Amino acid sequence: MLHAKIHQIFLVGSFALHYCFIVLIIGTPVLALWQHLRKRDGAAWQMLRSYYPVIVSLTITTGVAPFLFAQTLHHRHFYRAFINLYPLPLIGLVMLIAFFYLAYAVVNSSRWLTPILIVQILMLACFALFFGALYNGLIYPEHHQEQFWLGERPPWLWHSTAAHLVVATGAAAIFYGLRSRSWWLRGGVLFGIGAIVAVIRAVIRTKVLGDGFPKPIIEEVDPSIVVFLLGLVLMIWVLYKAIRLAIVEDAPPAPD
Amino acid sequence: MGDFPIIDVPLIGGGLSIGLIAVIHVFLAHYAVGVGFMLYGLERSDPGGKIPSIQRMLDLLGFSVIYVSFVLGAITGVGIWFSISLFSPDATQHLIQTFVWFWANEYTFFAVEIVVGYIYYYNRRRLSWERRKQLTLIYMLFTWGSLLMVTPILSAMLTWREGNAIVAWLNPSAFPSVLLRTLSAIALACLVILALATVRPWFTFSKEEKQPLYRIVYRYMAWFFLMLPIAIWYRLSIPATAASFAEGSSVPISMFLAGTAFFSLVVTVVSWYAFRRVRILQAEAAAMLLVMGLVATVSAEFVREGIRKPYIIAPILYSNAIWADDVPEWRRRAHEEGSVLLVDTLYPGTAEEKPAGRWQLPDDLVHAQLSPAERGSYLFRSQCLICHTRKGFNAILHLTRAWGDEGFAAEALRNQHISKPFMPPFVGTDRDVTDLTAYIQSLHARHDSPFDAGRTHAPR
Numbered sequence: 001m002l003h004a005k006i007h008q009i010f011l012v013g014s015f016a017l018h019y020c021f022i023v024l025i026i027g028t029p030v031l032a033l034w035q036h037l038r039k040r041d042g043a044a045w046q047m048l049r050s051y052y053p054v055i056v057s058l059t060i061t062t063g064v065a066p067f068l069f070a071q072t073l074h075h076r077h078f079y080r081a082f083i084n085l086y087p088l089p090l091i092g093l094v095m096l097i098a099f100f101y102l103a104y105a106v107v108n109s110s111r112w113l114t115p116i117l118i119v120q121i122l123m124l125a126c127f128a129l130f131f132g133a134l135y136n137g138l139i140y141p142e143h144h145q146e147q148f149w150l151g152e153r154p155p156w157l158w159h160s161t162a163a164h165l166v167v168a169t170g171a172a173a174i175f176y177g178l179r180s181r182s183w184w185l186r187g188g189v190l191f192g193i194g195a196i197v198a199v200i201r202a203v204i205r206t207k208v209l210g211d212g213f214p215k216p217i218i219e220e221v222d223p224s225i226v227v228f229l230l231g232l233v234l235m236i237w238v239l240y241k242a243i244r245l246a247i248v249e250d251a252p253p254a255p256d
Numbered sequence: 257m258g259d260f261p262i263i264d265v266p267l268i269g270g271g272l273s274i275g276l277i278a279v280i281h282v283f284l285a286h287y288a289v290g291v292g293f294m295l296y297g298l299e300r301s302d303p304g305g306k307i308p309s310i311q312r313m314l315d316l317l318g319f320s321v322i323y324v325s326f327v328l329g330a331i332t333g334v335g336i337w338f339s340i341s342l343f344s345p346d347a348t349q350h351l352i353q354t355f356v357w358f359w360a361n362e363y364t365f366f367a368v369e370i371v372v373g374y375i376y377y378y379n380r381r382r383l384s385w386e387r388r389k390q391l392t393l394i395y396m397l398f399t400w401g402s403l404l405m406v407t408p409i410l411s412a413m414l415t416w417r418e419g420n421a422i423v424a425w426l427n428p429s430a431f432p433s434v435l436l437r438t439l440s441a442i443a444l445a446c447l448v449i450l451a452l453a454t455v456r457p458w459f460t461f462s463k464e465e466k467q468p469l470y471r472i473v474y475r476y477m478a479w480f481f482l483m484l485p486i487a488i489w490y491r492l493s494i495p496a497t498a499a500s501f502a503e504g505s506s507v508p509i510s511m512f513l514a515g516t517a518f519f520s521l522v523v524t525v526v527s528w529y530a531f532r533r534v535r536i537l538q539a540e541a542a543a544m545l546l547v548m549g550l551v552a553t554v555s556a557e558f559v560r561e562g563i564r565k566p567y568i569i570a571p572i573l574y575s576n577a578i579w580a581d582d583v584p585e586w587r588r589r590a591h592e593e594g595s596v597l598l599v600d601t602l603y604p605g606t607a608e609e610k611p612a613g614r615w616q617l618p619d620d621l622v623h624a625q626l627s628p629a630e631r632g633s634y635l636f637r638s639q640c641l642i643c644h645t646r647k648g649f650n651a652i653l654h655l656t657r658a659w660g661d662e663g664f665a666a667e668a669l670r671n672q673h674i675s676k677p678f679m680p681p682f683v684g685t686d687r688d689v690t691d692l693t694a695y696i697q698s699l700h701a702r703h704d705s706p707f708d709a710g711r712t713h714a715p716r
Contacts, residue, residue, distance in 0.1 A: 012359075054374050057326055060334065061370050064363055067337070071352045079345035082338075083261045089338045093331055100327045147539060149613055217353050224421035228357035228364075235364040244388045244392055246375045 004215040005227070007073050012198045014065035019194035020187075021059035026124055026165060027172020028052055033117050043176040048117075053103040073214040081150070092130045099123050128165050129158075167197065260345045260577070262641050267648030269641070270343030275346065275561075277335040282557055283444070283550065284329030286437065288369070289403050290445025291317050291325070293476065294395035295376075299392045301472050303385050309453075309461045309469040316459070317445075318377045318451055326370060346577040347413075347568040355409050355421050355512035362405035368398040408432045413569045414494055414560070429711040432490035433550040439483050440553055443523065445547040446477050454539035463536045471534055483520055488638070495570065498563040506678060509562040519552035520632065565678035574680035576639045586683045595691075598623055599633055632695025635688055646699055655701055656696050665693040 008159050029052075047055070079165045082089065086200035102123070106116055178186055205212055267274050296315055302310045339350045352359065376391045383391070415429040450473060453459050453466060480546035491499055502513040523545055530537065537545070570576050578586065591597040622629065636652070644652045659665040666689045673681040682689065 007356075057330065057370060057374070060330060061367055064366075065360070066333065067334075068352070068356065068363065071341075071349070072356050075349055075353065076345075079260055079341055079349060083263060083345065084342050086342055088264050089342065090335070093335045093338060097327065097331050100331070100454045104323065104603055125561050164572055216356075217349075222357060222421045224357040224425070227422070228361045231361040231364045235368050238398070242368075242372045242375055242391060245391055246383070255713070 003205055003219055003221045004073075004213070007069050007216050008202075008213045011069035011073060012202050015060070015201070016191065016194040016198035018059070018062040018066055019197050020166075020190045021062050023168045023171040023175065023190060023193065026128070026168035026169075027175070028055065029120050029124065030169050031176060033114075033121060033173055036114065038140065042174070046096055047131070047176070048106060051109065053100065056100050056103050064125060071215045072082045075214075075217050079216070087132060092127070094122065095126065095130070099127070118140060125165075128161050165194075166198045168223060261341055262637055264641060264644075265343075265635070267645055267650050269643070269645040270339075271643050272649045274336065274339045274343055277332055277339050277479070279335050279554060279557070280328065281332035282553065284325050284332065284405075286441040286444050286553065287448065288321060288325040288329055288447075289399045289438070289441035292369075292399035293442050294391075294449060294473070295444045296389070296392040296396040297472055297476060299385070299389050301468070305385060307468050308665045310472070311463050312459060312461070313449060313453065313469055315570055316379070317449070318380060320448075321373055322377050324374060329507070330370070332693070344568060344577070346579075347573055350569060350573065351409060351413075354424060355412075358409060358421060358425055362402050365398045365402035365405060369395060370401060372398065380585055387687055394575055403437055403441065404434055407437050410560075413463070413567075414498060414564050414617065416569055416572055428493040429490060431502055432486050435486045436483065436490060436556075439480060440556070442476055444549055444553065446473050446527075447523070447542070447549040449473050450537055450542040451546045453536065453537075454542050454574075466536055467534060470530075470536060474527065474531035474534060478531040480520075480524040483524065487517075494563070499571065501563045506562065509559055512558045515558060516555040519548040519555070521674075522550055523552070528560050547559070562678075565674065566680040576642050576680050578639075578680060582684060583681060589600050590683065590685050590688070594685060594687065595623065595631070597631065600621040628691045628694035629698040630695075631688075632693070632698075635684065636691045636695055639683065641696050647703060652696060655700055656700070659696075662690070662693050662697075665696065666690065669693065 024047075028044050031042070034046040035042040035045045043057050074081075099120070102116065102120055106113065106120065109116070171190065174193070175186055175190050178189065180186065202213070262549060268276075277374060295314065298310050298314055298317075301307075305311055320487045337348075341342075372391055372395045376388070376395060380388060393697040408425045408427060411429040411433040412424050416425045417424050417427045449469075453461075453469065489662060501509045504510050526541075526545060529535070564570050566575055567573060567580075570578070572580055574580060574583075586599065589599045593599050636646075642651050644655070647653050656665070656668075659668055666686075668675065669682050669689050679684060682692075684692070
């Protein structure tokens with residue numbers, strides 16, 4: 001029971017973090033295009049022209065953890081659903097590579113920005129459909145293990161995907177629109193939105209669909225969790241230290 | 257067998273699909289680890305940032321990490337995970353469930369690698385030397401940490417040890433594998449640096465200006481000779497049957513091992529010579545060494561994969577996704593039912609209990625109504641398709657050309673694990689063997705390939 005709870009908490013928590021970057025990866029180009037067409041270089045535009053590839057990278061990176069815990073919790077249902085989504089996952093990866101380099105193209109080029117941006121948004125729309133299917137396929141795999149492409153899709157699949165696009169763009173607008181210059185506040189608001197979405201998904205799954213949360217195959221807590229918890233603490237401490245190394249100015253040399 | 261649908265990838269097959277993605281990822285992941293060592297080594301050796309060739313190389317390495325490792329390397333890493341989930345779900349499920357906290361730990365190391373890599377790249381020019389050095393030290397430790405976490409899981413697939421995850425992670429070939437991969441990662445990064453240092457206009461320095469850079473790189477390369485004792489340690493840690501494949505009983509694997517050994521030796525000898533004289537390499541020599549390093553890396557991966565046969569996870573899970581302990585039970589129940597396709601999966605008492613052929617047989621067809629060749633096609637799908645294509649890579653058409661008649665074919669299938677030790681045992685009844693033979697014959701007929709093509713010359 002405890003083991004299952006730990007996995008469930010990590011799935012919801014890591015998905016909340018991943019969702020923060022989904023908000024930014026979808027919302028940034030949409031808002032940037034809007035600002036660009038209105039000849040205003042707002043915060044979204046500046047982000048797109050400077051650190052958007054970092055957002056892409058962190059979206060992928062933070063997506064790995066929920067993918068891991070989805071596998072431990074849904075186990076064989078997960079793989080059946082995943083196999084039935086073939087070749088979607090592999091096509092998605094190739095598109096992701098193209099999208100990543102396109103993000104660098106926006107940062108490094110000064111010409112063709114509007115068309116590149118439109119292509120980027122179109123690709124994002126494709127991703128939303130692709131990953132919308134993937135997410136729904138993987139979050140509720142017990143419901144459609146068979147022949148995903150042959151009509152066994154849940155009826156709310158596209159509605160859910162469209163809702164996520166709207167939520168992500170809206171949340172990004174809040175993120176970029178906040179007048180506060182504090183990144184802690186902005187990040188906190190973003191994580192709050194991610195957490196709300198992740199919890200809503202969990203509630204829909206357990207209460208509305210009535211499935212309850214799935215459990216991992218192995219029921220006992222493995223001692224190797226200690227290694228992970230140490231690694232997690234180390235990660236947080238080192239990231240804090242690394243960010244401080246980058247942003248805190250060196251003290252001026254002491255006068256003689 | 258039976259628990260998951262099997263994907264049919266024409267011509268290249270699932271195994272090669274995984275391999276193609278894995279080869280790219282192995283290069284880039286090793287390169288990222290090696291670059292971690294080199295970034296720290298180069299930063300540490302130029303305190304004032306006054307040696308232009310070192311500073312320029314640091315720029316190039318940072319650029320390559322951000323634009324290549326973090327894009328292609330990271331996404332192909334996810335790609336391997338996707339592809340093994342698609343084509344080897346049984347093994348993936350077992351490894352994920354067993355090692356979940358080691359995977360999670362590897363992930364935390366990877367996350368630090370990504371964040372620190374970006375911090376370093378975007379701030380390198382404005383940070384003090386002390387801070388750059390600290391950032392590269394963190395980057396080096398955490399990229400190597402992710403290698404340390406994941407390599408024992410890979411080695412567990414060859415030298416599995418029963419017990420909890422820590423026991424399985426500390427398997428006999430874990431640490432020699434970690435050391436071998438560490439050295440090969442540093443080697444790859446060093447060889448890339450040597451090659452990059454010859455490319456104009458990226459790197460335009462005189463021989464004298466290049467000397468300090470080369471001196472540091474050669475200092476790392478001088479350790480390559482350690483590969484030999486570590487390789488011997490690795491050899492002693494793996495099962496004798498696995499080692500025998502690389503030592504002569506399988507010609508292709510032995511040749512790949514010979515290739516790995518030869519190219520590694522050449523790189524080591526040249527490195528040692530260059531280290532002694534601090535030689536500045538010409539572009540052709542640097543490119544040749546890099547190609548040799550890449551070939552040695554690919555060959556070593558091929559050997560590692562090859563010697564694991566007939567298992568995916570030795571000695572518990574066969575390469576066709578049949579658990580070794582389940583084989584007698586599969587056979588017993590196949591004989592009771594008349595065909596292995598009619599046996600329920602071996603997960604009794606769960607909602608997963610379904611006919612083994614469920615994922616292979618169309619729902620609306622009844623087993624008995626199918627022709628032998630049609631039944632054989634589903635047997636092929638469930639037991640052969642994971643490794644073999646029909647016509648293409650590792651094609652069944654090519655491998656069965658010399659089988660001759662049905663009697664020979666039936667014996668070959670029944671005894672495949674004896675006559676070819678890298679094959680798993682066939683699981684099924686005599687009728688299943690006949691059905692599979694009929695299917696293979698039908699394939700030959702369809703592709704106009706005579707079943708006895710290997711016997712075109714009559715025996716004297």
